Amino acid sequence: MAGNSKRKGAIRKAGTKKGAVVGSGGQRRRGLRGKGPxxxxxMRPGHPAYRRAAAAARQAEQRDKKRRAEESAPEHVAGRNPVVECLRAQVPSTALYVALGIDVDDRVTEAIRMAADRGVSVLEVSRQELDRITDGAIHQGLALQVPPFSYAHPDDLLMAADGSGEPPLLVALDGVTDPRNLGAVIRSAAAFGAHGVVVPQRRSAGMTAVAWRTSAGTAAKLPIARATNLTRTLKDWASKGLMLVGLDADGTATVDELDLATGPLVVVVGSEGRGLSRLVRETCDQTVSIPMAAGIESLNASVAAGVVLAEVARRRRRASRV
Structure with a gap:
């Protein structure tokens, strides 16, 4: 009969370790305890959503690794005219690659001479190797290696302005993706007395060889900073007394009414297509437009920046004479 303690095997031998002999051992109490939401x-391993999230995280990590590798890798300018223009603009260079058996002309001779005068290594390589270096670009037997650009910190721009003895004048680019526009803005900023240019870390043109060439070498004379978050950087500058003026086709004032020009100022330039982003526009103290003839919708970003910076420089010169 079940439960008969006198039956052989119905009771456990003394000294065995197979669980509790009397009571539940607390299992019932733990079983009634809630496990939380x-x-x-x-966050549940094995769930399809968990696998999708893990795959997305791996892809994002791979993209970041690729971006960091591209930023740290040297760039190569291919073609005789581009190489000569970069060397004339004194773009920082580490090597000039010349194809074996190249048909020498005036551009090749000038490129080799300028590279030698600046201490840039001149290396002869096969055309197959030059094809590999330039990733199949049309190089015409010449390629120039340009090292990664060394960006300043946004705080360095304020330090440079404070050391000038003049009211700070900075330029911020909000999503300008064409390196030629970036180079042209840097050239205008240097020409009209700006103390530095800041670009966002993402979704923006960087200091490539094309930007170097367009800036005509002025990027070596003007600090260029990269901001992780442009809106946060602008707010930080505003807290330090700088006024933010954004270029916008629907601005609240025209460039002729730019009374903030003589004080500490940041000129914010929007992208080529959509202009200023919403957060950056809301951060600006004032938005200004440029009066134009009927039938013309807008100016190129670099041209608009040059117009406004020229007006700022004019007002500052007039104020200094008063």
């Missing part, structure tokens, strides 16, 4: 699907 169910975690989101993305």
């Amino acid at each position: 169910t975690p989101p699907a993305e």
Whole structure:
């Protein structure tokens, strides 16, 4: 009969270690304890949403690694005219590659002479190797290696302005993706007395060889900073007394009414297509437009920046004479 303690095997021998002999051992109490809320699907291993989130995280990490590798890798300018223009503009260079058996002309001779005068290594390579170096670009037997650009910190721009003895004048680019526009803005900023240019870290043109060439070498004389978050950087500058003026086709004032020009100022230039982003526009103290003839919608970003910076420089010169 079940439960008969006198039956052989019905009672456990003394000294055995197979669980509790009397009571539940606390299992019933732990069984009644709540396990808390169910975690989101993305946090439950084995759930399809968890696998999708993990795959997205791996892809994002790979993109970041690729971006960092591209930023740290040297750039190559291919073609006789581009190489000569970069050397004339004194773009920082580490090597000039010349194809074996190249048909020498005036541009090749000038490129080799300028590279030698500046201490840039001149290396002869096969055309197959030059094709590999330039990733199949049309190089015409010449390629120039340009090292990664060394960006300043946004705080360095304020330090440079404070050391000038003049009211700070900075330029911020909001999503300008054409390196030629970036180079042209840097050239205008240097020409009209700006103390530095800041660009966002993402979704913006960087200091490539094309930007160097367009700036005509002025990027070596003007600090260029990269901001992780442009809106946060602008707010930080505003807290330090700088006024933010954004270029916008629907601005609240025209460039002729730019009374803030003589004080500490940041000129914010929008992208070529959409202009200023919403957050940056809301951060600006004032938005200004440029009066134009009927039928013309807008100016190129670099041209608009040059017009406004020229007006700022004019007003500052007039104020200094008063």
